[in-house]
Amino acid sequence: MGLMFVADDETANLANSVLRDEEGMEIIMGKIEAIQLNEELSHRVLLWPGNVLGEIISPLDRSIEGLIGCVPPSPDGEYPSNFATWFEPENPFPFNFVVYSALFPCQTDSASLSFAASLSQLLQLPNFPDTREKVLQQVVIATTGFGTFRGSSHKAESLNQMRLEWKKFISGFSEKEK
Numbered sequence: 001m002g003l004m005f006v007a008d009d010e011t012a013n014l015a016n017s018v019l020r021d022e023e024g025m026e027i028i029m030g031k032i033e034a035i036q037l038n039e040e041l042s043h044r045v046l047l048w049p050g051n052v053l054g055e056i057i058s059p060l061d062r063s064i065e066g067l068i069g070c071v072p073p074s075p076d077g078e079y080p081s082n083f084a085t086w087f088e089p090e091n092p093f094p095f096n097f098v099v100y101s102a103l104f105p106c107q108t109d110s111a112s113l114s115f116a117a118s119l120s121q122l123l124q125l126p127n128f129p130d131t132r133e134k135v136l137q138q139v140v141i142a143t144t145g146f147g148t149f150r151g152s153s154h155k156a157e158s159l160n161q162m163r164l165e166w167k168k169f170i171s172g173f174s175e176k177e178k
Contacts, residue, residue: 001041001140003166006032011148011155018159024136024170025163032060032144033067037094043125046095047118047143049103052078060144064098067091072100082113084121095142097125103146108154111147112161118146119169132173 002024005015012029019025028035037044048064051057054072056065065071068089079085079102086099099121101114122128122141129135147158 001138002026002136002170004028004035004140004142005162006030006035006142006144007148011145014155015145015148015159018156019163022163022166025166031063032142033063035094035142037140039093041138041140043097043122043128043139043141044093044095045097045099045122045125045139045141046089047115047141047146048072048098048100049114049118049144049146050100052081052102052104054079054100054102068095068098072098078102081107082110082117084114084117086121086125101146108157109161111145111158112165115143115146115162116165116168118143119165122169130173132170135170135173 004026005019006028007015009029012027015027019027050072054075056062056071069091070089073085073087081104084099084101086097089095089098099118101118103114104110129138146162148155
């Protein structure tokens with residue numbers, strides 16, 4: 001399993017050119033609400049790149065809210081830049097965990113910082129696997145992308161930032177149990 005990048009045709013085609021050879025990455029053309037996941041996976045995580053107010057604004061936000069049955073926890077004011085938090089959704093299938101990240105689209109390194117913050121939150125999830133092998137076998141992490149929204153002028157750079165952060169994340173696990 002690993003990271004599942006879900007996007008429309010245009011972004012998925014670009015993602016294929018940037019992410020295609022990365023260990024544990026799969027590119028899916030389609031909508032996040034159409035994903036079919038195995039219920040037996042220990043961690044089915046949705047990474048939700050949202051806005052600093054935690055408000056449901058975009059069509060993607062509305063789709064995710066409908067899919068998981070709830071909204072992200074409300075911040076006191078605004079979420080800080082490149083902040084991420086995890087929570088359990090009201091509807092535990094297909095995702096049993098959601099990581100919400102505040103994304104600042106005008107920052108060129110926002111994809112990298114927000115995606116890294118989201119990945120670091122995975123380590124806080126209950127019983128998250130501790131080896132690369134277990135992460136790639138027992139975990140699916142679905143995302144629609146960070147900084148790859150419609151109209152973004154730097155989709156390829158955002159995808160490359162995500163690629164580099166994923167490499168760092170997955171290389172941080174030992175190969176096998178000790």
